[in-house]
Amino acid sequence: xxxxxxxxxxxxxxxxxxxxxxxxxxxxxxxxxxxxxxxxxxxxxxxxxxxxxxxxxxxxxxxxxxxxxxxxxxxxxxxxxxxxxxxxxxxxxxxxxxxxxxxxxxxxxxx
Amino acid sequence: xxxxxxxxxxxxxxxxxxxxxxxxxxxxxxxxxxxxxxxxxxxxxxxxxxxxxxxxxxxxxxxxxxxxxxxxxxxxxxxxxxxxxxxxxxxxxxxxxxxxxxxxxxxxxxxxxxxxxx
Numbered sequence: 001x002x003x004x005x006x007x008x009x010x011x012x013x014x015x016x017x018x019x020x021x022x023x024x025x026x027x028x029x030x031x032x033x034x035x036x037x038x039x040x041x042x043x044x045x046x047x048x049x050x051x052x053x054x055x056x057x058x059x060x061x062x063x064x065x066x067x068x069x070x071x072x073x074x075x076x077x078x079x080x081x082x083x084x085x086x087x088x089x090x091x092x093x094x095x096x097x098x099x100x101x102x103x104x105x106x107x108x109x110x111x
Numbered sequence: 112x113x114x115x116x117x118x119x120x121x122x123x124x125x126x127x128x129x130x131x132x133x134x135x136x137x138x139x140x141x142x143x144x145x146x147x148x149x150x151x152x153x154x155x156x157x158x159x160x161x162x163x164x165x166x167x168x169x170x171x172x173x174x175x176x177x178x179x180x181x182x183x184x185x186x187x188x189x190x191x192x193x194x195x196x197x198x199x200x201x202x203x204x205x206x207x208x209x210x211x212x213x214x215x216x217x218x219x220x221x222x223x224x225x226x227x228x229x
Contacts, residue, residue: 004153031209033217042202042220043154050215087153091216097209098167099144099218101153 002026004102006088011108012078020073020105022088031091034062034073037104038084046086047073075107083109115221117203123227124193131189132224136205143186144218145178146202154202160186161208193228200225 003025012018024032031050035043049055049064049071061074073086085104092100116135124130136143141162146154157176158168162183175193180186190197204218 031215033215042222043218044220045215045217048215048217089153091209097216098156098159098169100156101146103151104153 002090002092002100004088004090004100006086006102006105008103009106009108011110012075014078014080014109014111016078017074017076018078018107020075020086020088020107022071022073022102024069024071024088024090024102026069026090026092026094026100028092028094029066029069029090030093030097032062032064032071033089033091033099034060034071035087035089035101036084037087043087078109080109080111083107115203115205115219117201117221117224119224120222121225121227123229125229126193126195128193129189129191130193130226131187132201132203132226133185133187134203134205134221135185136203137219138184140205140207140219141183142206142208142216143180144204144206145186145188146204148200148202148223149198157188190226193226195228198226198228 006022034046037043047062087104088102118133144159145157148154160180175191178188200223202223204220206216206218209216
């Protein structure tokens with residue numbers, strides 16, 4: 001089966017750096033995504049990893065270790081608008097290419 | 112084409128009634144997904160289409176749920192004999208298929224249809 005774990009909530013200060021961790025178990029790993037979801041809105045794509053290592057995109061970076069079933073999303077120079085839920089999602093190719101989402105980590109950025 | 116659209120945005124119905132939701136994906140996207148999301152949870156996979164073919168359906172989905180994408184463009188999700196537990200946000204997303212090397216097939220989500228079953 002599939003299982004994705006990430007912390008329920010995190011709090012960080014404006015201007016700081018925060019790391020949101022995600023661990024996963026899946027039988028047919030075929031890529032890991034991070035999405036951002038503001039309250040009451042639809043998720044929007046942030047990053048994608050399929051090979052081990054770090055992918056950097058502006059203030060956001062995402063890391064993957066396939067052997068450990070582990071990823072993190074790193075947010076630098078936090079801004080108030082970064083307060084949102086961050087969803088870790090795994091593409092699973094067992095029987096198809098469905099995407100399984102974690103429950104999300106709600107990040108609160110305080111002044 | 113500005114993105115994925117869903118209709119209606121809100122639906123209130125009585126238990127036992129049937130409801131149907133529509134999703135119009137981004138025009139060049141051949142993959143279309145349906146998810147259900149409840150408060151504090153991530154989107155739960157329901158089903159997905161590649162063109163008009165329904166390639167996978169969640170085992171969690173009861174027979175009361177059915178989805179179609181008759182011409183490979185818009186899709187409908189029908190829930191028969193609604194129950195209070197069906198109350199949720201129903202999200203539709205679309206994407207291009209993964210690249211040749213398993214590249215990103217980022218999904219673009221619509222605004223969702225919020226269903227309330229009384």
